[in-house]
Amino acid sequence: MLHILYIIAIIAEAMTAALSAGRRDMDWVGVCIIAWVTALGGGTVRNILFNHYPMSWVEHPEYLLITAAAAILAAVIARFMSKMKTLFLYLDALGLVVFTIIGCQVAQAINLPTTIIMLSGMITGCAGGVLRDVxxxxxxxxxxxxxxxxxxxxxxxxxLGLEHFGISEVISMIIACIIGLALRLLSIRYNWQMPKFVYREEWH
Amino acid sequence: MLHILYIIAIIAEAMTAALSAGRRDMDWVGVCIIAWVTALGGGTVRNILFNHYPMSWVEHPEYLLITAAAAILAAVIARFMSKMKTLFLYLDALGLVVFTIIGCQVAQAINLPTTIIMLSGMITGCAGGVLRDVxxxxxxxxxxxxxxxxxxxxxxxxxLGLEHFGISEVISMIIACIIGLALRLLSIRYNWQMPKFVYREEWH
Amino acid sequence: MLHILYIIAIIAEAMTAALSAGRRDMDWVGVCIIAWVTALGGGTVRNILFNHYPMSWVEHPEYLLITAAAAILAAVIARFMSKMKTLFLYLDALGLVVFTIIGCQVAQAINLPTTIIMLSGMITGCAGGVLRDVxxxxxxxxxxxxxxxxxxxxxxxxxLGLEHFGISEVISMIIACIIGLALRLLSIRYNWQMPKFVYREEWH
Structure with a gap:
């Protein structure tokens, strides 16, 4: 189940990443690389930081083919994708929570401390998008x-909180996904922002 | 033989990288770091992704000295290098195919699947230049x-294809290098491009 | 002693990093991430390159909490920090030499060659700032x-030189820190620069 959601999520991430590549006039190789980095980069960064090998895409090279195909499809149907903008924002939000849960589980499996488990979830969910933007x-x-x-x-x-209070992994996961998804979608809908820190003075 | 070509390639990569650093007004430390990252970064990224240690430049610290010396030389003779632009484009293309073959061999040695072997070649050949640009x-x-x-x-x-059909590693390597080199040089000569994906709509 | 200096250094790095984040209008999550990357990124890059696990912040998750708290404090008191600009430049210089010594010691502990020990010091001291800027x-x-x-x-x-000539680790460390600190502070005071390489020709 989580695996199916994961596949849907990497496809959605690859497709929206392709549009970012298109905004920079990249060629089709660039489009594929940006898609790989965005869809698979979060887990890759996490694995490097926690020395957890092999990478998922080394064990399952089909992930590379699926995401490359999705990215090229997105480039071909870009005009059509714009009309499904909302669907892709939803899928991207789904990807965020799915990646986060997977990141937490990987860190739990190697017995990392609680703070680091949460960080592992955040890195898995977010680092791909950071690499794409860089x-x-x-x-x-x-x-x-x-x-x-x-x-x-x-x-x-x-x-982690629900598991801590003895609730089963599956139930915890479902509740966490629903809450995370709701938070993300509401923040898009109502344009919620974290407080911004704006500073203009130069020191150098 | 491949080792000698490798040394020539890292020197050429370091020298052209130095010019990129010069375009950003970097000081001599920056020039050396950009040269290291460009010449040795591809193999380093590959090794991190495939958990293959130690790095070549840890085993052979002289690579760091050679590339730093080449970069500083390039900064000194920059005016003269422009006149040898074609030579350096050829050496850069040579570096690309040599790095690629080495990347494939490293991945073969640790028994990675075929898709990943090709990816390893591409990463080894290309990631240094990506890091330089970032x-x-x-x-x-x-x-x-x-x-x-x-x-x-x-x-x-x-x-990989030639090896698969029973042709010896050395012959496969030479033929692959010649074809890759020809493709790269012809693409420079005739300005061949991959199809570009240009997309202008903003989603955010 | 070195440990106390290390804690002071990561706090100072996190606080100045927060100001860099503020120059880019980041929200408070961005401020924390930039602070982590700047304060802890140098050692993290070094550990990845030399396959030295676990990361310090995995063993001591409190480093993440300390640096996040320092970064948010800096965002709150940003106006006040400007008045202590000189203090923070001093602390940043202290961080540079402390990180460098720690980086050298880590590389010594895993028996790397001398060139690489010095490189390890430089990476530990400098890579965090490079990641911040990227x-x-x-x-x-x-x-x-x-x-x-x-x-x-x-x-x-x-x-390394003092240790080589039989001087005790502690004395070598103190002298190296004083010299490095003096060099850095004098270079700020008198605006010393390394020679710059400026190059304008485009090859592409």
């Missing part, structure tokens, strides 16, 4: 946009 | 330029 | 600013 030469949206990383933190916290 | 605050050229990553993929595919 | 979409200051990476190299060289 490669597209933009300040990562994550750092400035609506509730995004915060939704990952809440998802992880709810998941 | 550190110079540019959208990676790789994602927009003539046939570059594609030449790496073709080189890897020919190499 | 995430803030700027050409890394390190590559263009006053004596910074060079101060790390000198600190490492003095430390």
């Amino acid at each position: 490669l597209c030469n933009e300040v990562p949206l994550l750092f400035r946009k609506e509730i995004y990383a915060s939704a990952a933190i809440v998802t992880g916290a709810v998941f | 550190l110079c605050n540019e959208v990676p050229l790789l994602f927009r330029k003539e046939i570059y990553a594609s030449a790496a993929i073709v080189t890897g595919a020919v190499f | 995430l803030c979409n700027e050409v890394p200051l390190l590559f263009r600013k006053e004596i910074y990476a060079s101060a790390a190299i000198v600190t490492g060289a003095v430390f």
Whole structure:
């Protein structure tokens, strides 16, 4: 079940990433690389930081083919995708919570402390988008946009909290996903923002 | 033989990287770091992704000294290098195919699946240039330029294909290098491009 | 003692990093992430390159909490921090030499060659700031600013040189820190620069 959601999520991430690549006039190789980095980069960064090998896409090279195909499809049907903007924002939000839960589970499996389990969820959910923005030469949206990383933190916290109080993994996961998803979608709908820190003085 | 070509390639990569650093007014420390990242970064990224340690430059610290010396030399003789632009484009293309073959061999040695072997070749050939562009605050050229990553993929595919049909490693390597080099040089000569995906709509 | 200096250094790095985040209008999540990357990124990059696990912040998750708290404090008292600009420049210089010494010691502990020990010191001292600048979409200051990476190299060289001549680790460390700190502070005071390489020709 989580696996099916994961596949849906990496396809959705790859497709929206392709549009980011298109905004920078990338060729089709660039489109595929941006899609890989966005869809698979979060888990990859997490695995590097926690020395957890092999990478999922080394064990399942079909993930690379699926995401590349999705990205090229997105480039072909870009005009049509714009009309499904809302669907893709929903799928992206789904991806965020699914990646976050998976990141928490990976960190739990290697017995990391609680703070790090939540961080692992956040990294898995968010780092792909950060790498995409760095490669597209933009300040990562994550750092400035609506509730995004915060939704990952809440998802992880709810998941761990419920498990802590003896609720089964599956139920905890479902509740955490629903809460995280609701938070993310409401923040898009009502344009909720975290407080911003604006500072203009130069020191150098 | 491959080792000698490798040394020539990292020197050439370090020298052209130094010019990129010069375009951003970097000091000599910056020039060296950009040269290291460009010449040695591809193999380093590959090794991190596939948990393959130690790094070549940890085992052979002389690579760091050679590339730093080459970069500083390039900064000194920059005016003269412009006149040898074609030579350096050729050496850069040589570096691409040599790095790619080495990347494929490393992945073969640790028994990775075929898709991943080709990806390993592409990462080894291309990631150094991507890191250089990220550190110079540019959208990676790789994602927009003539046939570059594609030449790496073709080189890897020919190499693996020939080996698959029972041709010896050395012969496969030579043929793959010649084809990859020809593809890259012809794409520079005739300005071949991969189809570009241009998309202008903002979603945010 | 070195541990106490390390804690002071990561707090100072986190606080100045928060101001960089504020220059890019980041929200409070972005501020924390930039602070983590700047304060803990150097050691993290070093550990990844040398396959040295676990990360310090996985063993001591309190480092994440301390640096996040310091960053948010800095955002709150930003106006007041400007008045203590000199203090923070001093603390940043202290951080540079402390991180450098720690980086050298880690590399020594895993028996790396001398060149790599010095490089490890430089990476530990400098990579956090490079990551910060990449995430803030700027050409890394390190590559263009006053004596910074060079101060790390000198600190490492003095430390290793003194140890080589039989001087105790503690004395070597103290002398290296004083010399590195003096070099860095004098370079700020008198605006010393490494020679710059300025190159304008485009090859592409």
